[in-house]
Amino acid sequence: MTERERLEALLNRQQVDRVAFFPIHGSFAAAMVGYSKVDVYENPEMAFWARLRTQEMFGQVERVSYSGGAFGAREFGSEVKMPTSEYSMTISLLKAAVQSEEDVWKLKVPDVKTAGVLPMMMRFSKLQAEYGLPISFNSGGILTIAGYIAGVERMCRWMIRRPELVHKLCRIVTDFLVAIAEYWVETFGPERMIPGTLAPTEANQIISPKQFEEFCLPYQKEVHEKLFGLGVKHIFTHVCGEQNLNLPLWAQIPMGDPGIVSFGNEVDLETASKYFPNDIIMGNVEPAVIQTGTPEQVYELSRICLQKGKKHPSGFFLGPGCDIPPKSPPYNVWTMRKAINDFGWYN
Amino acid sequence: MPASRQEKMTKKERIDALLKGQPIDHVPFYPFVLGFCARNVGYPLSVIYSDPARSWEAQLWTHEEYGFDWGPIYGYASYGTWEFGGEVKMPQSAYEQAPTHITFPVQTEEGVYRLELPDVKKAGCLPLAMEFSRLQEKQGTPITLIFGGNFTIAGNICPVEKLCRWMIRKPELAHHILQLATDHIVDAVKYWADTYGGEQVIAQIWEPLASNDIISPKQFETFVLPYMQESGNKILGMGVKHIFYHICGEQNLNLPYWTQMPMGDLGICSIGSQIEIATAIKHLGTKAIIAGNIEPNILQTGPPQQVYRLCKEIIEAGKKAPRGFMLMSGCETPPETPPYNVYMMRKAIEDFGWYD
Numbered sequence: 001m002t003e004r005e006r007l008e009a010l011l012n013r014q015q016v017d018r019v020a021f022f023p024i025h026g027s028f029a030a031a032m033v034g035y036s037k038v039d040v041y042e043n044p045e046m047a048f049w050a051r052l053r054t055q056e057m058f059g060q061v062e063r064v065s066y067s068g069g070a071f072g073a074r075e076f077g078s079e080v081k082m083p084t085s086e087y088s089m090t091i092s093l094l095k096a097a098v099q100s101e102e103d104v105w106k107l108k109v110p111d112v113k114t115a116g117v118l119p120m121m122m123r124f125s126k127l128q129a130e131y132g133l134p135i136s137f138n139s140g141g142i143l144t145i146a147g148y149i150a151g152v153e154r155m156c157r158w159m160i161r162r163p164e165l166v167h168k169l170c171r172i173v174t175d176f177l178v179a180i181a182e183y184w185v186e187t188f189g190p191e192r193m194i195p196g197t198l199a200p201t202e203a204n205q206i207i208s209p210k211q212f213e214e215f216c217l218p219y220q221k222e223v224h225e226k227l228f229g230l231g232v233k234h235i236f237t238h239v240c241g242e243q244n245l246n247l248p249l250w251a252q253i254p255m256g257d258p259g260i261v262s263f264g265n266e267v268d269l270e271t272a273s274k275y276f277p278n279d280i281i282m283g284n285v286e287p288a289v290i291q292t293g294t295p296e297q298v299y300e301l302s303r304i305c306l307q308k309g310k311k312h313p314s315g316f317f318l319g320p321g322c323d324i325p326p327k328s329p330p331y332n333v334w335t336m337r338k339a340i341n342d343f344g345w346y347n
Numbered sequence: 348m349p350a351s352r353q354e355k356m357t358k359k360e361r362i363d364a365l366l367k368g369q370p371i372d373h374v375p376f377y378p379f380v381l382g383f384c385a386r387n388v389g390y391p392l393s394v395i396y397s398d399p400a401r402s403w404e405a406q407l408w409t410h411e412e413y414g415f416d417w418g419p420i421y422g423y424a425s426y427g428t429w430e431f432g433g434e435v436k437m438p439q440s441a442y443e444q445a446p447t448h449i450t451f452p453v454q455t456e457e458g459v460y461r462l463e464l465p466d467v468k469k470a471g472c473l474p475l476a477m478e479f480s481r482l483q484e485k486q487g488t489p490i491t492l493i494f495g496g497n498f499t500i501a502g503n504i505c506p507v508e509k510l511c512r513w514m515i516r517k518p519e520l521a522h523h524i525l526q527l528a529t530d531h532i533v534d535a536v537k538y539w540a541d542t543y544g545g546e547q548v549i550a551q552i553w554e555p556l557a558s559n560d561i562i563s564p565k566q567f568e569t570f571v572l573p574y575m576q577e578s579g580n581k582i583l584g585m586g587v588k589h590i591f592y593h594i595c596g597e598q599n600l601n602l603p604y605w606t607q608m609p610m611g612d613l614g615i616c617s618i619g620s621q622i623e624i625a626t627a628i629k630h631l632g633t634k635a636i637i638a639g640n641i642e643p644n645i646l647q648t649g650p651p652q653q654v655y656r657l658c659k660e661i662i663e664a665g666k667k668a669p670r671g672f673m674l675m676s677g678c679e680t681p682p683e684t685p686p687y688n689v690y691m692m693r694k695a696i697e698d699f700g701w702y703d
Binding site: 032033034053054057291292327328329331332334 | 388409648651684686687690
């Protein structure tokens with residue numbers, strides 16, 4: 001099968017010949033093609049070609065995505081810092097748009113045709129359409145985006161002391177995400193859409209499962225349901241970091257028919273399989289090991305992931321547990337592909 | 348990378364057949380990649396030259412990833428300085444690619460006559476090179492011993508500016524150094540031939556300093572040709588079957604002399620991007636496998652489409668070489684080359700390199 005056929009078959013719940021290799025790389029892709037890290041966030045053409053070429057080089061599935069970096073920040077007026085230093089990986093928050101309680105009540109859903117990186121994201125999606133690839137846009141995570149608007153620490157304090165402010169933020173983020181979905185579906189139609197819900201701030205290193213239940217679950221569920229109402233069939237959801245205690249709650253959110261649910265290395269793939277039996281699961285080689293480990297370690301972690309993931313009834317992608325760090329040795333990434341060659345075939 | 352067509356030969360079969368002048372399935376991809384391999388696997392660049400086991404590992408893994416043929420190699424262009432008693436510095440900074448000179452063995456005219464031939468079992472990088480060759484033997488890849496060429500070694504024994512002045516004003520000094528360089532090459536190859544058997548050894552001679560950017564063809568005729576002929580004949584006399592010359596940089600005007608070099612049956616001549624493949628074939632194609640010559644600068648800084656187009660042109664020209672052709676960079680692939688550009692070279696072989 002070609003990479004395109006393999007992805008199509010998985011999304012249609014058909015048999016595939018082997019496990020596919022799912023790319024998550026932004027600034028790593030820049031390093032593979034000789035671009036700067038800023039290029040792959042600020043220039044949609046370069047973002048597209050860096051990712052597509054890196055995907056080709058490592059024999060990954062034909063799917064590239066662009067989330068703009070710190071998505072939500074610039075769209076609502078926050079200030080960001082570009083990844084210009086040796087040790088930066090992506091765009092980070094410099095000054096949140098919301099600094100006070102009053103700022104929350106003044107917040108409005110921005111114009112999705114002009115706000116922040118959305119014009120660049122639209123250009124990227126036009127390239128995806130031109131080259132026959134799945135079309136992506138951001139569909140979450142709710143608290144991750146809210147954190148870029150208000151700052152994560154402030155948001156966490158308000159969850160305890162002024163929960164109505166966080167609910168207001170989440171309401172606005174939900175309406176914003178639905179407006180983006182409507183704009184994208186209106187432009188491209190729903191058939192080839194695979195939007196992405198990327199949820200690092202939802203991790204239990206930051207919030208409790210109870211907070212997830214109150215502040216994320218209802219809003220994220222609403223966004224996904226509205227997307228399916230627009231005709232979208234599949235959502236890619238990255239359950240980032242330590243989220244074991246959130247899994248019963250994530251399982252209440254519809255992911256698609258099937259959805260693609262990706263996990264950080266903190267979640268065991270056998271556990272993930274139990275919670276998402278009807279979705280494709282993806283993961284979850286530890287990014288720190290990909291960057292600093294030996295090829296043997298990466299190969300062994302990949303082998304274990306493949307062994308567990310292949311048992312999942314609705315299909316499995318091998319991938320990193322999060323974005324591949326930009327200084328990862330290319331050979332370590334190649335080793336993941338090699339593990340698929342050695343252990344990823346279905347009999 | 349997965350092959351677009353079914354390969355009919357293993358890497359070893361392909362290189363063995365190429366060296367015997369037999370047909371092969373596709374153009375081999377010769378690995379003129381050293382520091383790039385360290386970067387590719389996350390090692391410090393210096394290990395390529397200072398740690399044979401890790402150098403081997405880094406190269407082998409990188410070759411596997413990009414589909415290089417031949418096998419790992421050990422060597423660098425400033426060869427001669429350390430071996431004759433000078434000092435080299437391993438590459439440390441972001442902008443260094445290979446070992447560089449710190450002090451030269453010879454600074455004065457008197458120093459020339461004090462020079463002695465080094466013990467090839469102990470001198471400079473040769474113990475490291477020997478350790479590396481043991482890995483080559485163990486893994487069944489070509490046992491390739493790399494030197495600077497006779498003139499390059501001479502220019503690494505004393506500063507090349509000084510050597511150039513002496514060629515004009517005190518030619519006897521230049522001849523004395525060149526004779527020592529020649530004797531040293533012969534000694535070292537003999538050590539390798541005694542250890543592994545001459546037939547197993549491929550002597551690889553990189554000659555950047557003899558380029559016409561530095562010396563004239565007339566100087567090449569006087570100061571390079573006779574010495575390289577002498578070492579070449581002696582090397583072949585030890586049972587070595589192939590000498591691999593890297594004709595580095597702008598050497599178009601030297602080509603008539605290169606045709607007179609002993610290189611075995613078959614020889615191998617790799618060329619810099621300054622020489623057209625068709626020109627190399629015209630001069631050397633009947634006695635040598637031609638290898639080359641993607642411009643390293645384009646590999647490092649050019650867009651992938653340019654690398655791919657260039658590879659296509661070079662493969663198509665190289666496939667006309669009567670004794671065979673290998674695709675490689677025109678000099679060492681710079682360590683900071685974007686990996687995708689190296690992948691483009693292999694992709695071009697997949698797309699245009701098959702012999703029908």
